Amino acid sequence: MFADARRPFEERILGMKVDALREAFHRNRRVLVKLHGDAADRTDRVLTWRDYERAYGEREPLTAIMRFAMTRPLLFLGCSLGQDRTVRVLESLAAELRGHRAEGLQVHYAIVEQPARKAEFKTRHRRLTDLGIRPIWYPTGQHGMIADLLTYLAANVGRDTVCGAVPAEPPHYLLRDVQLAELRGKLLTGDACSAAITGQGVAIGVQGMGGVGKTVLAAALTRDPFVQRAFPDGIFWLTVSQQPNLLGLLNQLAVWLPDCGGPFTSELEAQAA
Missing domain, CATH: 3.40.50.300 (P-loop containing nucleotide triphosphate hydrolases)
Structure with missing residues (x-):
C-alpha cells in the first residue's frame, strides 16, 4: 500500500541492528523496522523466551535504537505499548530529555486499539502523550481497520519535503x-x-x-x-x-x-x- 501511494520503503531492517538503524535514521530514509524480525525468517525472529534471551541477553539494544529515533518521527504498528520493554525505554529517554531541559520530545505516532472503558482510555491516552506518542485510535475489536488506516495515511501524508x-x-x-x-x-x-x-x-x-x-x-x-x-x-x-x-x-x-x-x-x- 505504501508503494501504491508512491511512498515505498527505501530499506527494510529486521532485528536489533543498531548500526543499520543509525545509518537509516541519520540519512533520513523511509524505513520499515521490524525489531522482532519476520515470522518467515527465524534468523532475527523474536518469538519464544529463548529468542528474547538471544536478542537481548544482558544488553539493552533498544536504548541505543530509541535514542536514534528521538530525532525521527516513528509510526508504531503491532506494538501494545503497555507495560513492555519499549515503553520503559521511552519513559527513561523522555525523563532524560526533560532533565536536560530539551525543547520538546520528537512526536511519534501509534495505531492502537481504543480501550472499551472511558477511564482506561483517558489514562492510556495521557500516558502515550507523555511519551511523545500521538495515538491513532481504532474502535475496540475492529482490528481490520488497521489496513484501512494505513492505506489512508499512505495516500494522504504530506508531500515530500525535497x-x-x-x-x-x-x-x-x-x-x-x-x-x-x-x-x-x-x-x-x-x-x-x-x-x-x-x-x-x-x-x-x-x-x-x-x-x-x-x-x-x-x-x-x-x-x-x-x-x-x-x-x-x-x-x-x-x-x-x-x-x-x-x-x-x-x-x-x-x-x-x-x-x-x-x-x-x-x-x-x-x-x-
Whole structure:
C-alpha cells in the first residue's frame, strides 16, 4: 500500500541492528523496522523466551535504537505499548530529555486499539502523550481497520519535503558526520562568514576540487532531519551547469511554487513574477 501511494520503503531492517538503524535514521530514509524480525525468517525472529534471551541477553539494544529515533518521527504498528520493554525505554529517554531541559520530545505516532472503558482510555491516552506518542485510535475489536488506516495515511501524508532529482548515495557511502554537522550549523544559524545574504535568504558555498564529494555532501544535507524540519515549506534541488538554461530552471521553480505563476516565456517575465 505504501508503494501504491508512491511512498515505498527505501530499506527494510529486521532485528536489533543498531548500526543499520543509525545509518537509516541519520540519512533520513523511509524505513520499515521490524525489531522482532519476520515470522518467515527465524534468523532475527523474536518469538519464544529463548529468542528474547538471544536478542537481548544482558544488553539493552533498544536504548541505543530509541535514542536514534528521538530525532525521527516513528509510526508504531503491532506494538501494545503497555507495560513492555519499549515503553520503559521511552519513559527513561523522555525523563532524560526533560532533565536536560530539551525543547520538546520528537512526536511519534501509534495505531492502537481504543480501550472499551472511558477511564482506561483517558489514562492510556495521557500516558502515550507523555511519551511523545500521538495515538491513532481504532474502535475496540475492529482490528481490520488497521489496513484501512494505513492505506489512508499512505495516500494522504504530506508531500515530500525535497523536490528535484537529488543524487542517490554512491555505493559504499560513508557517513561524514563532522563535515555534515559543520555545514548544517552554518546553514541553520546563518551567522557564518561564508553566508551571503540575498534578499531574505542565506547562501552557503561549498568549495573543493572535482571528485572530493561536494555534491554527495550537499545531497546528504537535503536528507538531514534537522534541515528538513527547519525548512518545512520545502527544499529544492536544482543542478546549475556552467552554461545554465536559466529560463528552464526558473520554470522548474514555478512548478514547485505554483503561486509564482508560470510557465514563463522569458527570463525577464520570470524575474518580475
